[in-house]
Amino acid sequence: MNQTLWIAAGLLAAVALVGGISKTFVPKAKLAAAPGGRWTRNFSVGFVKTLGVVEILAAAGLILPAVVGIAPVLVPVTATCWVLLMVGAMITHLRDDGHRRFALLNLAYLALAAFIAWGRFGPESFPA
Template structure:
């Protein structure tokens, strides 16, 4: 079960580090032009905040458990990322793009929820 948790967390961490840094490092207009049209409905600050939460959540999936410093923070980070992905799914559903652009958010949300469950089970 621990190996499965690590595999899930590594996949999630890679995904959220990439998407988080992209949202932090690029202007909102650049994100919208590159296909993230949902960002147009949010302020620049909110988009950067979402990116920061994703990046910090990715760190939270890996660092506490690997360093054995407050390992309970790993499943807590997974819960937080699950909530972020629920928000992303709702945003895509409201924009009526759940089937073409929202499926990654659904998939990452399911993986994050699985990480939280496995994380608490392995404490």
Template sequence: MDIVIWIASGLLALVFLLAGAMKIARTKEQLAASGMGWTENFSGGWVKLIGAAEVLGAVGVLVGGLVPVLAWAAPAASFGLAVIMVGAIVTHARRKEWSMIAINAILLALALFVAIARLAS
């Protein structure tokens, strides 16, 4: 089971590290032009904050699994990423972007799986 948890944790961290880094590195306009129309509903600062939260969550998922003293960080970061996905689902539902909701729901489930598995181990 530990291998499954690590694969899920690595996948979760990779997705959020890349997504968050993109939100930090690109402007709101560049993100909107690349298909992230939801950025039109947020200020540039909020988009950067969401990106930073995603990057920090990704780091927390990995560090919490690797450093025994920081074992609490993995479930906390995973729950935080789950909260971000709930917000994403609400945002996409308001914009009627149904295909994005499916992706967010999968990431929400993955984040909850990692959080619960890390708490149980």
């Protein structure tokens, strides 16, 4: 179970890192033209970039606290926050884009984060 949780956290961290880097460093116009990026048209550049930085921090929060052994409780806390972020992403995609496939992808990320939060708060929590 521990190994499965590490793999799940690594996959979710990779998703968060890629999404965060793209939102932070790719121009908003280019994001808006990409599949699933139409939602960015309704938000400011600052909001999109801030969301990107939050995603980069989430990628770090899913891995680094456990690796360095400093405040490992931040791993399930980060996963829980990711669940909330994905709820917002699903609402945004369904409302703005009407693309169910992106909402379903967000649902998969939400499920992965919920699994990590459950596992790390519960049966495979890190020692204090």
